[in-house]
Amino acid sequence: MKLTIDKLIYGGQGLATLPAEAGERAGMRAFVPFTLPGEVVEAEIAAVHRGYCDAQLTRVLEASPARVAAPCPWFGSCGGCQLQHAEYALQVESKRGVLGEALRRAGLRDLPEIATLTGAPFGYRNRVRVVLQTRPHAAVGYRRAKSHEVLAIDACAIAHPRISGCMQQLAAMAQAGKLPPELREAEIFVNHDASAMILALQADPLPGKARLAFETFLASLADALPALQGAMVFPAGENIGREPMLQWGRPELRYRVDGRELRVSAGSFFQVNGTLLDAFVRAVTEGRSGALAWDLYAGVGLFSVALAENFARVEAVEGSPVAFADLRTNLQGHTARAHHAATLNFLRTHARNAARRRPDLILLDPPRAGLGGEVCRLLAQIGPPSIVYVSCDPATLARDLKALIQSGYRIQTLQLVDMFPQTSHMEAIATLTQ
Numbered sequence: 513m514k515l516t517i518d519k520l521i522y523g524g525q526g527l528a529t530l531p532a533e534a535g536e537r538a539g540m541r542a543f544v545p546f547t548l549p550g551e552v553v554e555a556e557i558a559a560v561h562r563g564y565c566d567a568q569l570t571r572v573l574e575a576s577p578a579r580v581a582a583p584c585p586w587f588g589s590c591g592g593c594q595l596q597h598a599e600y601a602l603q604v605e606s607k608r609g610v611l612g613e614a615l616r617r618a619g620l621r622d623l624p625e626i627a628t629l630t631g632a633p634f635g636y637r638n639r640v641r642v643v644l645q646t647r648p649h650a651a652v653g654y655r656r657a658k659s660h661e662v663l664a665i666d667a668c669a670i671a672h673p674r675i676s677g678c679m680q681q682l683a684a685m686a687q688a689g690k691l692p693p694e695l696r697e698a699e700i701f702v703n704h705d706a707s708a709m710i711l712a713l714q715a716d717p718l719p720g721k722a723r724l725a726f727e728t729f730l731a732s733l734a735d736a737l738p739a740l741q742g743a744m745v746f747p748a749g750e751n752i753g754r755e756p757m758l759q760w761g762r763p764e765l766r767y768r769v770d771g772r773e774l775r776v777s778a779g780s781f782f783q784v785n786g787t788l789l790d791a792f793v794r795a796v797t798e799g800r801s802g803a804l805a806w807d808l809y810a811g812v813g814l815f816s817v818a819l820a821e822n823f824a825r826v827e828a829v830e831g832s833p834v835a836f837a838d839l840r841t842n843l844q845g846h847t848a849r850a851h852h853a854a855t856l857n858f859l860r861t862h863a864r865n866a867a868r869r870r871p872d873l874i875l876l877d878p879p880r881a882g883l884g885g886e887v888c889r890l891l892a893q894i895g896p897p898s899i900v901y902v903s904c905d906p907a908t909l910a911r912d913l914k915a916l917i918q919s920g921y922r923i924q925t926l927q928l929v930d931m932f933p934q935t936s937h938m939e940a941i942a943t944l945t946q
Contacts, residue, residue: 516529518549523594551575591663595933611928629792637670638675740761741762793815802872806875924943
């Protein structure tokens with residue numbers, strides 16, 4: 513079936529409308545991966561859903577001038593990247609369009625112009641998570657697209673080269689039968705100049721002998737990778753960042769961001785784009801000052817430390833035990849306090865007293881699920897003059913911004929941050945004022 517691609521949608525797929533020859537499905541929307549706006553392609557319907565269908569690209573009949581050859585030999589098979597076939601400028605402009613459309617679809621009007629912030633299109637990731645498989649055959653890599661199958665790869669085009677080196681060493685150890693069978697995943701993390709590396713591993717429960725085997729394995733890996741400083745082992749199937757089952761070496765590194773040094777431990781959340789971090793922190797915090805700021809979902813304090821330079825007091829909130837330990841360390845010497853709590857619980861406790869000590873700024877950087885209704889209601893009850901919302905999901909951002917606008921806020925600025933080039937994912941910064 514011949515289709516003309518209208519635009520890219522969230523997820524990186526091309527959107528087309530089924531033609532008359534599709535019969536009863538004519539007019540239905542079709543999502544076609546690995547296509548670009550304006551292209552004429554040949555595709556087959558792969559699955560039909562209510563109101564739309566998934567299609568599979570079979571041939572590009574008329575290519576877009578923005579189509580490029582993907583540098584990664586696994587592109588299309590690996591589930592990590594969706595946009596390596598597109599010129600980088602088109603990727604950014606398409607994401608800008610996706611963000612604006614998500615906000616307008618939520619009913620938001622009179623939006624400010626969406627600014628953009630970009631970094632290096634390849635080799636930017638300071639952290640990746642790889643799957644480690646010992647049975648039925650040894651493999652190290654990523655999941656295949658739309659599959660649980662492990663795709664063995666020996667280098668990642670969007671990761672720092674030192675991370676690819678670690679992947680290659682892990683693959684060699686897997687082939688040699690030197691990976692502990694309990695291992696399931698490894699998160700590889702390098703610091704700002706890749707002079708230090710740590711691992712957050714996920715594994716099945718470790719009996720006594722297995723712990724010794726893990727320590728031997730990690731010592732051997734460190735012999736081959738001198739930058740490796742330490743590791744934490746977490747239970748498989750749980751969120752990394754809870755209490756580890758095993759700690760080896762010094763599972764923390766020093767990461768310099770915009771002139772400030774932060775401690776980041778294995779398992780702590782940290783932004784993945786090493787080429788953008790300095791500019792990103794400035795975009796979120798620069799020009800903001802006052803008596804009191806709250807940094808909710810604070811992580812290791814990426815924003816808290818910067819805010820503490822221009823606010824008389826900063827209250828930073830983080831729920832992960834590992835990240836909270838880093839946050840408390842990073843705030844030492846500042847007029848700031850770290851709270852080990854879920855954001856919702858913190859807001860429930862402090863909303864009653866906010867009228868007496870209302871923050872001048874609340875900074876929010878929630879996970880993909882966003883804030884949710886109760887958090888938005890509590891923020892409106894507290895009523896800070898300014899809110900900065902950092903989001904990694906345009907749909908939940910749009911939902912939450914609508915709730916905040918209905919409570920009396922307006923969007924002052926919007927910025928797309930292309931934290932994840934070659935993929936459909938994005939980051940956004942929204943500034944709200946009353």
